Amino acid sequence: MHIDAELLAKAVAKDEARRAARWQLRFRLGWAALLALLAAFVFFSLNVEIDFLTRATPFIVEGIWITLAVSSASIVLATLLAALGALGRLSSNAVVNAIASFYVSFFRGTPLILQLLVWYLALPQVGIILDPIFCAIGALGMNYGAYMTEIFRAGIQAVPLGQREAASALGMSGGTAFRRIIAPQAFRIIVPAIGNDFVAMLKDSALASTVALHEIVWRARNIGQKEFKTLQTFIIAAMIYWTLTIVFTAVQNRIESRLAAGDRNKAVKG
Amino acid sequence: MSDMKSLSTTPAVHALHPAEKPGVLVKPGAEPVLKATNVTKWFGENHVLRGASITVWPGETVCILGRSGSGKSTFLRSLNFLEDPTDGTVEIDGVIVGADPFHKEGSERQDRIREVRMRAGMVFQEFNLFPHLSVIENCVEAPIHVKGMPRKEAEAIAEKYLAKVGLLEKRDEYPSRLSGGQRQRVAIARALTMQPKVLLFDEPTSALDPTLVGEVLKVMADLAHEGRTMIVVTHEMDFAHEAADRVYYMDKGEFAEVGPPEQVIDAPKDPRTKEFLSRFRTLGSKK
Numbered sequence: 438m439h440i441d442a443e444l445l446a447k448a449v450a451k452d453e454a455r456r457a458a459r460w461q462l463r464f465r466l467g468w469a470a471l472l473a474l475l476a477a478f479v480f481f482s483l484n485v486e487i488d489f490l491t492r493a494t495p496f497i498v499e500g501i502w503i504t505l506a507v508s509s510a511s512i513v514l515a516t517l518l519a520a521l522g523a524l525g526r527l528s529s530n531a532v533v534n535a536i537a538s539f540y541v542s543f544f545r546g547t548p549l550i551l552q553l554l555v556w557y558l559a560l561p562q563v564g565i566i567l568d569p570i571f572c573a574i575g576a577l578g579m580n581y582g583a584y585m586t587e588i589f590r591a592g593i594q595a596v597p598l599g600q601r602e603a604a605s606a607l608g609m610s611g612g613t614a615f616r617r618i619i620a621p622q623a624f625r626i627i628v629p630a631i632g633n634d635f636v637a638m639l640k641d642s643a644l645a646s647t648v649a650l651h652e653i654v655w656r657a658r659n660i661g662q663k664e665f666k667t668l669q670t671f672i673i674a675a676m677i678y679w680t681l682t683i684v685f686t687a688v689q690n691r692i693e694s695r696l697a698a699g700d701r702n703k704a705v706k707g
Numbered sequence: 708m709s710d711m712k713s714l715s716t717t718p719a720v721h722a723l724h725p726a727e728k729p730g731v732l733v734k735p736g737a738e739p740v741l742k743a744t745n746v747t748k749w750f751g752e753n754h755v756l757r758g759a760s761i762t763v764w765p766g767e768t769v770c771i772l773g774r775s776g777s778g779k780s781t782f783l784r785s786l787n788f789l790e791d792p793t794d795g796t797v798e799i800d801g802v803i804v805g806a807d808p809f810h811k812e813g814s815e816r817q818d819r820i821r822e823v824r825m826r827a828g829m830v831f832q833e834f835n836l837f838p839h840l841s842v843i844e845n846c847v848e849a850p851i852h853v854k855g856m857p858r859k860e861a862e863a864i865a866e867k868y869l870a871k872v873g874l875l876e877k878r879d880e881y882p883s884r885l886s887g888g889q890r891q892r893v894a895i896a897r898a899l900t901m902q903p904k905v906l907l908f909d910e911p912t913s914a915l916d917p918t919l920v921g922e923v924l925k926v927m928a929d930l931a932h933e934g935r936t937m938i939v940v941t942h943e944m945d946f947a948h949e950a951a952d953r954v955y956y957m958d959k960g961e962f963a964e965v966g967p968p969e970q971v972i973d974a975p976k977d978p979r980t981k982e983f984l985s986r987f988r989t990l991g992s993k994k
Binding site (some may be wrong): 484597598600602603604606607608609610613617618621622671 | 787789821824825827828829831833834836837839840842848849852853854896901933
């Protein structure tokens with residue numbers, strides 16, 4: 438039997454599209470069902486008291502600003518430290534390298550919560566008393582800076598050796614080559630990682646509730662415990678974090694695809 | 708330590724090989740633009756270059772042939788100190804840099820190396836264009852940020868050379884959008900925009916799809932014929948035959964045979980050169 442090849446190709450393509458659409462539909466239905474289950478749990482197994490919720494929700498939501506402020510300041514501090522740390526780790530100077538690798542090893546080798554408590558509870562012992570917000574920024578920034586140092590270093594090293602050689606062969610000094618050729622290429626590799634870490638930081642900043650920072654979790658626990666309604670308030674807090682994560686992940690994906698398409702966009706503009 | 712003090716690098720006494728005579732495009736009385744003397748390189752226990760010397764006059768094209776692993780690329784890369792030689796001296800356009808295996812010299816030597824590099828444009832096997840910069844930006848980057856040339860002037864020079872390699876219409880394109888042959892031609896324009904005294908080519912067509920080799924060789928042949936000074940490490944026998952004033956055959960880190968292509972390629976005397984070239988002949992007809 439003779440089958441027209443073109444017709445066959447069209448039929449195959451149509452079938453593939455139909456299957457993909459069906460997959461998408463099932464995927465979304467799955468999500469919708471799970472969300473409905475969660476909502477049902479919240480509504481039926483708890484005493485939903487509108488009165489309490491209208492009091493508690495705005496109080497907890499207000500913590501978003503503190504969470505965002507601490508996370509933003511910490512990611513800036515971490516980025517600066519990571520840039521310095523990476524340069525140190527790549528330095529030919531043995532002492533500079535030792536300082537950088539010591540920093541990374543120490544801050545990655547101890548728990549973040551312990552570091553946070555040192556800032557808040559132990560430093561006052563030597564006369565250094567800091568506001569919880571600065572404890573949180575200091576602890577998160579230095580801890581994340583240590584992890585990000587290795588990311589930055591890997592990003593810089595991922596730029597092919599040939600790029601360095603081409604820059605050298607054109608007479609560029611090490612500094613010029615780094616600024617003009619290596620750093621811009623490493624930047625494209627590093628930026629998505631910074632975004633990832635920011636999203637992780639949003640959630641790790643909750644640890645600062647232990648040092649009396651009035652962020653989302655602290656608020657949820659405080660208002661909840663007073664009336665034995667922490668289940669309700671923690672669910673509210675969870676929803677806030679979840680929403681923040683979804684929003685900032687979307688932002689990050691956007692930046693990432695912009696970067697990936699950077700060359701094309703610039704070519705069109707130019 | 709006393710051992711190290713007694714070890715000194717060889718003084719640079721440059722001697723011409725008997726076959727090194729100025730090529731046809733060299734102006735009478737011109738001095739050599741490049742002299743490499745006794746270039747030696749050890750990679751650990753591995754003796755890669757055993758004292759190779761070369762003399763190039765302005766306007767000449769010389770080709771370095773040799774099997775892979777013979778040290779020819781290492782020699783070329785020693786001329787602009789991408790490889791730091793263990794012994795020997797390189798002089799380009801009056802700038803002299805000697806080997807410094809014990810790192811006794813300071814930043815002043817680094818400055819001289821940069822002077823050498825500004826005078827020696829390099830074209831790599833893998834192109835090494837800067838992917839985050841457009842074609843024109845690739846070309847003007849070093850003239851602006853190394854030589855301090857005004858942007859307008861640098862762009863005018865770059866456009867002249869992009870036109871020469873036939874890619875002026877790609878000036879705002881990014882390297883990722885170019886074919887291998889086009890990338891290599893941009894790399895040549897980038898090297899030329901620095902207005903170097905010598906161009907160094909490190910197997911410039913080896914990474915190319917066979918159908919794209921021709922366009923690059925043609926650009927190189929044009930440059931050779933208009934009197935650019937070029938040192939080309941290559942496996943392209945026809946190019947060497949047609950464009951070179953002199954051919955150097957490298958074997959195990961030293962030049963086994965030096966002379967005009969008609970001699971070294973068509974009638975080699977050294978048994979090592981003969982053996983190498985016989986491999987090219989067995990497969991095909993030389994025109």
